[in-house]
Amino acid sequence: MLSKYYNRTKHLQVTCQRCKTLSSLKQIHAVTIVNGFLSDPSSLRELILASAISIPGAMHYAYKLFDQISQPDLFIWNTMIRGASCSPTPSQSVYLYVKLIRAGNRPDYLTFPFLLRACTSLSAPCTGAQFHGAIVKLGFESDMFVRNALINMHANIGDLAIANYLFNNHGRNDVVAWSAMVAGYARRGELETAQELFDEMPEKDSFAWNVMISAYAKNGEMNKSFELFNQAPWRDSVSWNAVISGYVKCGSHKKALELFDRMHQAGVRPDNVTILSLLTSCACTGSLDLGQKLHHFLLESFPRKGLPIKLGNAIIDMYSKCGYIEKALELFDKMEELDISSWNSVICGLALNGHASKSLYLFEEMLKRKVQPDKITFVGVLAACSHGGMVNKGREYFDLMQKKYHIEPYMKHYGCMVDMLGRAGFLKEAYNFVKEMKIEPNVVIWRTLLGACRMHGDVELGQIVNRELLSVKSAESGNYVLLSNIYASVGEWGGVHMMRNLMDTDGVHKEAGQTFVDGDRKDRIISNV
Template sequence: MIRKKITDKSSNRHQRSEPWRNCTNLRSLKQIHALMIINGFNSNPSALRELIYSSTIAISSAIDYAHQMFAHITQPDLFMWNTMIRGSAQSPNPSMALSIYSQMEKRHVRPDNYTFPFLLKACTKLSWVNSGSAIHGKVVKFGFERNTFARNTLIYFHANCGEIRIASELFHSSAKTDVVAWSALTAGYARRGKLGVARKLFDEMPVKDLVSWNVMITAYAKRGQMESARELFDVVPKRDVVTWNVMIAGYVLGGAHLPAIEMFEEMRHVGERPDEVTMLSLLSACADSGALDVGEKMHCSILEEMYSGDLSIVLGNALIDMYAKCGSIEKALEVFQGMKEKDVSTWNSIIGGLAFHGHSEESICVFKEMRTMKIRPNEITFVGVLVACSHAGKVKQGRQYFNIMRDEYNIEPNIKHYGCMVDMLGRAGQLKEAFEFIDTMEIKPNAIVWRTLLGACRVHGNVELGRRANERLLKMRQDQSGDYVLLSNIYASQGAWDGVEKVRKLMDDSGVRKEPGCSLIEADNKALLHFLLDLKPESNTRKSKSAH
């Protein structure tokens, strides 16, 4: 039945046939792809277009798979090229959009007025000024500079990361009657921190659409000016999910968890349906604040209101991270095991969650399973694995994984990996080996590495190595009272009171004062939630025209 529908699919590219509308995850995409291979992969251009569209636009997590499939299409048409560029520009790796365009040029495929706006959006996301300026030159070369779509994207590019003067000239020359151009220039000034100019442009707009309002609300929210954002939010004539998301994310960014959750409840009360961005903001807030009860409610909302079937990879990863950070590792495992599709971040979240909560054996077992399934780990994976080895006292195994990371996966260790190794050796009491390991590091050790060793010296009562580690620390900075206190404690634990007195005198001579302690409650009240969310209101509200 599916085979017939694929073969008989209408050439109308705006009305997708049933199998493609149901193609909402990577698994169903692979099933249709396999069916197309059976029928002759390159034999049906219409089905190929739908395949590329589904893998790049409809299923956000399938972009890598799309690139693999695209490489086997013998004669992609312009729609396929544009769709690949568009999907790549919107992906976590926008540079692939320029790579696709380079292939397109080599095959002498002439671009149209949709090609360059997608490339400019990629350059804007990457802040690639030179590449964007080169694309501007191609827009002029091919005669698309007066095309509304291309011109507005040029304004957006130059306003955000190029030349604001050029953006202003393009705007004043022919775009002052276009609300999209007004919004693009306003967003550019806002992104550069010129909120006064942005607000002046906003107030002068002859016509304000929803995107215009979202742009200005976003500008205030990103700068932490939530009172100004709320003032606009309260008077906006009409709201969409982006408007609500901007406010929720703004509160989360500023650590105002309760207003963010209240905004979510208000959003549901007025009948606005949350999307992935909404839930990701709230789950991140729950993870960083430890609000497990709220996180569980968010999980229920996701299952009840958003997904009747499988969780998306992104939301699944966020749930694992939230449960792990809130200490509910059983729930994290439950989400992990229930996910039918996983990426490397999924595995990293559960490996790290298990490791940091003392489930070292389980963490290492999951890593072994990951390798068995031929999923390539990255540098974050190995941080979790090394933490697990450190907590379990598995020094030999930790050394093996450290070497595997470099030799088998060609991952150069960073300061976190080195820090894990020092912590592992220190916990195991191998202090001399830890000191030698630091001396042979290929990158310069930071204060955290030396402080880790100093802490291990305190635990194991090694005065001599503790003194040497402290000397290295003091060469880096002398204003950390905790470093002196650690060394003093090492002397005190061994009854070396002369050493304690020397440390105190050294503190006095250096002008360092011991910081007063505070309760856990006081520390918690001072903690700020840092959640970075890339808010792009134009991406959800005003959909760009099809890549056709």
């Protein structure tokens, strides 16, 4: 009889360990009910362990199973606390701890590391300090796992003095404690101290290497980040992603794409974080070929279900910015779930690719579906009005943005309005609009208006705008050349000569013309003359 019980329990344990999806776990759960195994506490224990720890996104199912147990043992309590601490709602682990205490149970040394992890995720140092008090009271502070969790919590969000005390008195022989201190200082932005500790580490694990590589990358210090990356004895996907993402954020898209080639040659499979960063680079550099390859890679990675919404949005944005708007719309129509970023990608993409009417149609469709627009939506809408010459619509949407949706305009909104009014020839209105802006106009705003003056040959207003440009200390050659071209367009050659002399007097030199040839697309030539 005992042998039969042991075999049944062992079989369920192995089956649950192999379970990878919630649907398969539900099937196992159904089998245990049909065969009358659910009265056995060990059966529920294995089901809870699988849903709380092993299967991503199944924590809600673990709660349902947990509620069926009248008197859960400490193992089940700890499993639930652990699962909750790693879930999107780590505060539930604290709630479970309170229930555990109120039920008359005494926590053990396995309970607290996950509670401290939850406090770190929640940035709740006061709650973490209360748990520290309970740990001391119960005599668990000497346990290595508890001590490391305390060091990590205090170093990252709590009291650095306490973290240093625990580290210097008990943790200097433990690589996990070293890494926790390095991560704590790096997270607080104290990179010099983090680097000193990192250099002192008797043994460096992959976590410590990745912490430093990521910290420098997030701080924009890409030379240092890349130097450490090259020095690291091993590199996992976190290492590659940190440097690739860092280059993308710094605008070094070519370097990001080159590093991806190196990652591919090293045999490291990109994950979703890598793909998101690379799609951003493809969008910014117009690398359509690589963007399509990344799209095909994702389709192979998710063959049976649709792409996660973030990845779907990134692909739509990439196709839009690379000029392949038909493909972007095709993917948009196929997406099972849409959020505001999905709508923004196609509305802005259509506007920038010259499909103004279609862009505004989709905006109206979005409003009909009760999707709340944001500031990015209105950038696309106003850009569409500008490119489509729909001045009245643009004025209407600019007012709608502020009065109905309470979105305060920022520089891009103002820039779109000035461009729209300037293109349509409403130069005086555009100038008055700039003078009445709620924020100080930047160089781009004035240069946009100066370009409109050139387009319509308005010398008088062009002179006024040029003075405004000079007043914001913009002495770029393009500003002088624009005004010179305005004079030339109406045949005032004396004005042209005056601007050339003024450039010499101010020490402004016109940049030489340049031509760039895209190496991947030899038919594509971009000139700057």
